[in-house]
Every structure is written in structure tokens, then in C-alpha cells.
Amino acid sequence: MMDSTPNVTLNASFPITTTTTTAVPSTFIQLNSREPTTKDAELTPNFDEIIKDTGNEQQQDPEKQLQKILDCVLPPRRIEEGGQFFVQRASPTPTTRLDLIALQEKFEAILANARAKPFGICPIRRRIYDDLFDELIRQVTVSCAERGLLLLRVRDEIRLTLLAYQGVLESAIAYGIRKAVAVERHQTNAIVERDAEKQKNVQLNAKIEQLNKQIATERLVKEEEVKLLERSMRDENERLLESNRTLKMHLQSIIQMDQQNGPQPSEIND
Incomplete structure (x- = not known):
């Protein structure tokens, strides 16, 4: 079993790009419990602030730092119920081998139930793969933040390429x-x-x-x-x-x- 709170350090010279992802898709991504929030609360932190915080390792909380990075990689989702606002963030919990097997089975089941086309252009299949890739980025980010940020850049580049083709x-x-x-x-x-x-x-x-x-x-x-x-x-x-x-x-x-x-x-x- 992996440690649930790995030590997270970011190099200030590490290349970072801001993602344009909106809400966290709930198809595959493991989420934390809902937390109360306000309507105008800022949910997504700034990468520059995270890099500045990494310079002071004595005041650095690895778990909070990892959560901030996950919030940047996968923006939290704001929920409104009964006039109250809640926020649900991506979970920083590491994934086990059994979780990966369950994720694969869930992925195959969703593809079959959604009747996604196996070949050609299919928006349904693309959305499902995007959600799966976001969960994989979350898993990699939990283990290694730098590697997760690199995957985030890969994802954004792929999306830009798809937008160009579109x-x-x-x-x-x-x-x-x-x-x-x-x-x-x-x-x-x-x-x-x-x-x-x-x-x-x-x-x-x-x-x-x-x-x-x-x-x-x-x-x-x-x-x-x-x-x-x-x-x-x-x-x-x-x-x-x-x-x-x-x-x-x-x-x-x-x-x-x-x-x-x-x-x-x-x-x-x-």
C-alpha cells in the first residue's frame, strides 16, 4: 500500500501550463467528500502561488500542497443543493492494483453501455477516454507531481491538436x-x-x-x-x-x- 500523503516538491523552473479544463468529470475520477463553500469562492489555486510555497519547505504541508496541485490539474466541481454550495475535489489517495482492475472493468462497461463507436469519429468515445485520462493523470500526480504535470501538458497538447483538426x-x-x-x-x-x-x-x-x-x-x-x-x-x-x-x-x-x-x-x- 502506498503512502497516502507523499512528499510533494516542485521545482520553480519546472515548465507548467495552465489547463482549460472546467469541472471535474465524475465518470472515473476518485473524488473527496463534499465540502461546504460559498458561491463566489475561488476554487482553483494559481500555479505561481504553489511554486512560491514550495520554496519554504518548513511551512509546507505535503497533503495540502498535493491537493492544491490536484485542484490545478483537475479543477474542483461546485455543487448547489437546497440553496447551499458544496465543492468536491479530486482525491489525493493513491491507487492500488485492484483499483486499476476495477477502473478498467468500469471503463469497458461504460464504453459498452454508452454504445460508443469502436472506430471513426465518436464524441461519446472521446469524452469517455478524456475522463479516463484525467483519472490517470490524477493517479500519476499523486505519485509524482512533476510527472503528472507533464501528462497534463500532453493532454492539453492533444486537445489543442484535436481542436486544430476540428x-x-x-x-x-x-x-x-x-x-x-x-x-x-x-x-x-x-x-x-x-x-x-x-x-x-x-x-x-x-x-x-x-x-x-x-x-x-x-x-x-x-x-x-x-x-x-x-x-x-x-x-x-x-x-x-x-x-x-x-x-x-x-x-x-x-x-x-x-x-x-x-x-x-x-x-x-x-
């Missing part, structure tokens, strides 16, 4: 949506232009059909006029021929009469 994904999705909207708009404009061209084509075809009918009608009219003109000219030609024959016969009859009525040669000699 930003890239959101940008890609936004770009895809913009392109889809642009394509849809262009497609809509193309459809409108196509419909306008179709309507114009229909109008032109109707005009062509109308002109063809007009040409056919005018052709019939002109053909009828030509036929009437040919008939008129043929009748006029026949009339002229008949008149010519009549005049020719009349002329011949006149000539014959003149020949018959002309003077005899003997009469001319006398």
Missing part, C-alpha cells in the same frame, strides 16, 4: 458547403438558361412552322394565279388565232372578188 475539418466542411452552394447556384442558372433557350427554340419552331404554312399558302395562291394567267393567255391566243384566221379568210375572199371583178384583157386592149 478547425480544419470545419473549414473543409464550410468550403465544401460554399462550393456546393456555388455549384447549385450555377446549376440553377444553367437550368434557367436552358429553359429560356428551350422556350426560345419552341417560339422559333412555331415561327418556322407559321412561315412554312405562309409559304405553302402563298405558293398555292401563286400557282392558282399562274394557272389563271396561262388560261387567260391561252384563251387570248386562241381568240387572236381565230381572229387571224377570220381576217385571213376575209382577205382571201376580197382578193378573189377583186380577181373576179377585175377588167378582161380584151377589154383592156380595146
